[in-house]
Amino acid sequence: MNTNIKLQLKQFIKAKRSQVFDAWTKPELMVQWYHPGAMTNPSASSDLKVGGKYHIEMKGQMDGKPVNPTASGEYTKIIPNELISFTWGWDGDPSSKTLVTIELKDVESGTEVTLTHERFENTDKRDHHQKGWFGCLENLAKFYNN
Numbered sequence: 001m002n003t004n005i006k007l008q009l010k011q012f013i014k015a016k017r018s019q020v021f022d023a024w025t026k027p028e029l030m031v032q033w034y035h036p037g038a039m040t041n042p043s044a045s046s047d048l049k050v051g052g053k054y055h056i057e058m059k060g061q062m063d064g065k066p067v068n069p070t071a072s073g074e075y076t077k078i079i080p081n082e083l084i085s086f087t088w089g090w091d092g093d094p095s096s097k098t099l100v101t102i103e104l105k106d107v108e109s110g111t112e113v114t115l116t117h118e119r120f121e122n123t124d125k126r127d128h129h130q131k132g133w134f135g136c137l138e139n140l141a142k143f144y145n146n
Contacts, residue, residue, distance in 0.1 A: 004118070005119075005122065005126050006117060006118035006119070006120065007129065007130045008117075009114075009130070009133055009134060009137060010113065010114050011113045011140065012107065012111070012141065013113055013144050014109060014141070015144040017082070017104045017105075017106060019111075020104055020140075021082075021084070021104060023140060023144075025046050025048045026046065027044040027045050027046050030044035031044045033139040033140045033142070033143040034140075035136060036131065036134070036135025037139075038061075039058045039061070040060060041057060041058055042057045042058075042059050043055070047075075048078065049078070050075055050078060051074055051075065052075050053073070054073065055070055056070065056071045056072070057070045058071070069090055070090070071088060071089065072089060073086050073087035073088050073097055076099070081104060082104055083102065083103050084101070084102045085099065085101040085102075087100075095125075096119070096121065098117060098118065098119045100116070101116045101118075102115055113140070117130075117133060
């Protein structure tokens, strides 16, 4: 099995690194943007420490069908306002967990977010997540650009 399959996306956010870090780690902010497209987040939690767990519940439509998936995992590396790494999996899905790393970098007028998601089992799963992460990052940008 090839688990070296990964994706990487970058997004400019018109906010300070500390604000963007908070958006990824504080549940009251996570529920406002941490979903693709027009979905919503009924709940989120975050125990921000290495080994701490998080969950993000999403609700809405996917491919024309109502869905209510919950992603969860645990934090593997945290450098405040710079980097967050965490395992990623869908509750109820026996597939192996993947790894997400969020890097934050100061750029003119804001922050550049680099999202790397790796250890996919196949390119189909990568491509599905790429669409979802693209939508999440767009929502994060809108959250701070309003």
